[in-house]
Amino acid sequence: MTGGAANGLPPIRHNDYSPLRPPEIGAWDPSLPVSVIIPAHGGQHRLDLTLAALAAQTYPDHLMEVIVVDDGSRPPLRLPEIAPTGTRIVTADPGGWGIAHAVNTGAALAGGDILQRLDADMVVCREHIEALARWHHLAEHLVAIGAKKFVEEPRLTPEQVHEAVRTGSLEEVFDLSKALPSSTEQTIARTDGLRASRNPYHVCTGPTVSMRRETFHAVGGIDPEVLRGEDTEFAYRLAQRGVVFIPDMAAGAVHLGLPAQRRDRQRVVRAVTPYLAHRIPLRRDLRKDRGRRWLVPYAEVVLHVGEAAQEQVREAVNAALEGSVTDVLVTLVAPWSELSRGRRPVLGDPDFELRLMREHFGHDERVRLADAVSPTPAPTPFRYTGPVSVPLGHDSLERMISAVQADRSGLLVVGLPGAGPATLERAEAVGRALLLGARDPGEVAASIEVTHGVRHGAAKEFWPSGAIDGVTGGVGDGGGDITGTPPEAAPAATAAPAGTGHARPEPRRPASGDRSAPDKPAPGDRRQGKPVSGDRNQVRPAARRSLLARLRDGLRAD
Structure with a gap:
């Protein structure tokens, strides 16, 4: 798997299927039932x-x-x-x-x-x-x-x-x-x-x-x-x-x-609206009620808490939930399922901090506790992953989403001095990479570069001035990579190939009348709440070097 082609086909940028050449009708022999x-x-x-x-x-x-x-x-x-x-x-x-x-x-x-x-x-x-x-x-x-x-x-x-x-x-x-x-x-x-x-x-x-x-x-x-x-x-x-x-x-x-719209358009629209409002986050026009909780969130914020202090995690979670983008689900990644339920010394428990953290966040429907991150955030369209030590600014997430919406890039990588990178993934780009056979984080990044584009940005573009001054990395600060691999657990690996350039900037708003404007869990997964340990939708992250580190190495090699 190189840049996104599957079965020998040329890669498709976004939805531009022009490179595909279907057979002429009547001039081929079908084989699929x-x-x-x-x-x-x-x-x-x-x-x-x-x-x-x-x-x-x-x-x-x-x-x-x-x-x-x-x-x-x-x-x-x-x-x-x-x-x-x-x-x-x-x-x-x-x-x-x-x-x-x-x-x-x-x-x-x-x-x-x-x-x-x-x-x-x-x-x-x-x-x-x-x-x-x-x-x-x-x-x-x-x-x-x-x-x-x-x-x-x-x-x-x-x-x-x-x-x-x-x-x-x-x-x-x-x-x-x-x-x-x-x-x-x-x-x-x-x-x-x-x-x-x-x-x-x-x-x-x-x-x-x-x-x-x-x-x-x-x-x-x-x-x-x-x-x-x-x-x-x-x-x-x-x-x-x-x-x-x-x-x-x-x-x-x-x-x-x-x-049916010709008979009673207003009633048809009213009948459809609540279903789509809850399940299609990109239909921002249907989610104008501030403070509502929707079935499928607009963005997921992933924090690998590791051994981070509870107060530090609380600050990062509060920043995510109180930002300008309120339609958010926070996922805290740690070995929650390994916490035993048997008799133990309460005050002398070696997992004291992690247990307090679970009790503090485990009953909040806006926070999910997970042992690992799923390969894709779908059906949630965007997923942010960043270090706990650098809380999101009030409008940081909004700025990042606006940036990838503007040029339709599939991955945004933001360097945070002294704390490692933060990323924003577009679900459809990650999904395309997985469909095309990408499994290794470097393959996923290479595929996204070809099909949607990878964008790089500086912290000052997305965080308020002075918000990251004096920040230093530490345990639990890792931002992770596309598949949710905490960088602290990742050994060295071959650098991912450098990208082929960014997607061409396009207007954020579609042409007049195009319903494909910027705008659920699948039927088998209806909740936003905490998944039980052993959830089949979760995968244990492989021990690999951070995708983002390899991306940087690839760029330096150019």
Whole structure:
């Protein structure tokens, strides 16, 4: 693993997938099986038309299965005469309901390497499945998005739709001149096919989207607790994992019926808002209430407390929680699970300081105690790691986040004289590095340099004047590296390769109308509180030399 290429592919900067060259439609031989998952609640006639269109696809029949998940339809849905050969209707798992629950049911039963989510009121063109699936033959970290237009549902038979799709003449049965274009497609066009979009997940809506099966399950599937906006929330978690979003207009489709927003936009927006506010921290416009506690914090502050004095740790924690960025979770890293619960001398306990610290912070929902740091902060978009001896200034974290938002860099390294470095990681950049095979801290840094850029800054840019004067390093002062390795535990290693330059500065605000503005734990991890010891999401840090030290060595070598 060098700078970010996987499977021999050229590296992708942010979401600019231009270096990828998919095969021409009709001029290649697919090999990956596709599972089309269709959640459905009623609407038998529309489903019949959807399946009729799928029965006329150019993708090989023996590589495609269709799973219709009946989400409580009354009467139950039936399999029509015209449908792909490998089509079956299953009922949603008991104990839940809704689109997300139905899709998760289908995904659990799917045997394909590619999962294609499709709504039960979509009539797709004959190349639709092929157009999206070709991207997934290139790499595993791509999410492909199909196109769609909204039409008033005409009176059509499944036979008419099947023949129109088979012959490539949808316009003969649908009056596409009166079709309503999707607002997401306007954003796609305005951002050069999402290549220039700052937050492309905003347009990854549910009616037609595909990805590798492993990608779907890696983020925990779709959250069944989100009843509106579940597709956007799911796409956000995919983004924090580091995927690349690719819209393919060759995957055309007609959506039967106008969007719900046309009927009652205000009510739709109100229904979506609380779900997204809690789960998508980048939607800062939805978190205007100061002092609130949100399900997924905007930033995580990691402090390796080691043997630091309790008062020093308290000062660092208070500084983090009382700063200008209030939407914060503090993680204190120490061997908490090694503290025995048996009889011991209370005052003469060799772990006296650590036990007091656990009692002091262990009941605060804004503070988490962890033995180690997870490989990525996702779904939290930013993670700060710094020395306990240098508390954050009131607006230090805000300044650091603003800096990486301005140039979209994936890692900010700030030198603190006498105390070591402080870093700010962007979750999507770390996620991309891990997806591309980076494991060693140096590999992670090298990958981030190529895909997002590494930015270096001086303490005076982010801390108030005089805030770090007289600071000296000491036990527990280490800032750690990308994977959470405390520098005091890290032996020497080969220097990481020097970077290839920073990301080009771009305006912080997107173009007018682009919902991909700067703006949860995955369904399996709903809490911000303290993880129990042995949490599978935690990994013991390897004993390596600090990534940041190696970065500095690499720069000196230049």
